[in-house]
Amino acid sequence: MTTISLQLQLLTEDDLPQVLELDQACFGGLWSKDGYLREMASPNSTLLILPLPNDGDRLMGLGCLWSIVEEAHVTIMAVHPDFQGQGLGQLILLGLLRDAWLRGLERATLEVRESNTAAIALYEKFGFQVAGKRKGYYQTTGEDALIMWRKGINEQKFPEQLNKWEKMVGDRLRQNSWRFQSEYNRE
Numbered sequence: 001m002t003t004i005s006l007q008l009q010l011l012t013e014d015d016l017p018q019v020l021e022l023d024q025a026c027f028g029g030l031w032s033k034d035g036y037l038r039e040m041a042s043p044n045s046t047l048l049i050l051p052l053p054n055d056g057d058r059l060m061g062l063g064c065l066w067s068i069v070e071e072a073h074v075t076i077m078a079v080h081p082d083f084q085g086q087g088l089g090q091l092i093l094l095g096l097l098r099d100a101w102l103r104g105l106e107r108a109t110l111e112v113r114e115s116n117t118a119a120i121a122l123y124e125k126f127g128f129q130v131a132g133k134r135k136g137y138y139q140t141t142g143e144d145a146l147i148m149w150r151k152g153i154n155e156q157k158f159p160e161q162l163n164k165w166e167k168m169v170g171d172r173l174r175q176n177s178w179r180f181q182s183e184y185n186r187e
């Protein structure tokens with residue numbers, strides 16, 4: 001079976017039109033161009049994008065974390081609706097957790113809509129657990145947010161866990177004829 005190689009990349013200015021298109025498709029316009037430029041400029045932010053191979057004009061997904069003291073705060077996670085359910089969200093989250101480990105952080109945290117079962121299932125796969133709730137967090141709907149934590153990123157056994165997840169994600173992606181390179185260009 002032929003597989004197509006995927007690689008996560010750090011966001012660059014050249015990718016801004018595509019990233020805004022993806023943001024629009026997934027969230028109806030969550031962050032502005034200036035917002036993305038700020039992420040690129042901040043040493044405390046890692047914004048990973050997943051380009052569609054052999055198509056410079058499309059992104060399949062993105063994920064971002066902020067490093068705040070000892071925490072990796074996952075601020076955005078999205079896979080374009082055309083590409084959901086193929087394991088790409090897992091690939092992006094794995095990239096962010098690897099980055100959190102490389103930064104020497106202790107835990108990852110995020111907020112997610114209580115009704116977002118797909119995202120919650122994705123986070124639980126990587127050991128995130130519900131740690132609490134923010135009442136009425138989402139202003140448009142008044143919906144509560146679940147606060148989820150993934151502890152133990154700075155534990156000695158975490159690199160072994162990353163390797164296990166790599167295998168899990170690799171197997172999942174192969175079901176949709178994808179493969180991936182675990183490293184991304186940090187320049």
Ligand SMILES: CC(C)(COP(=O)(O)OP(=O)(O)OC[C@H]1O[C@@H](n2cnc3c(N)ncnc32)[C@H](O)[C@@H]1OP(=O)(O)O)[C@@H](O)C(=O)NCCC(=O)NCCS
Nearest residue numbers: 077078079084085086087088089090112117118119121122
């Ligand atoms: C949440 C999101 C990033 C998941 O991306 P994805 O590429 O579809 O996820 P994956 O294919 O990697 O799936 C990961 C796991 O999540 C779960 N999952 C995915 N889609 C699901 C669905 N529709 N219903 C229930 N569980 C689902 C499964 O456990 C899946 O693992 P499996 O396929 O091995 O069983 C994507 O749905 C998305 O961008 N949604 C819109 C934006 C959003 O809600 N972002 C999160 C904000 S906190």
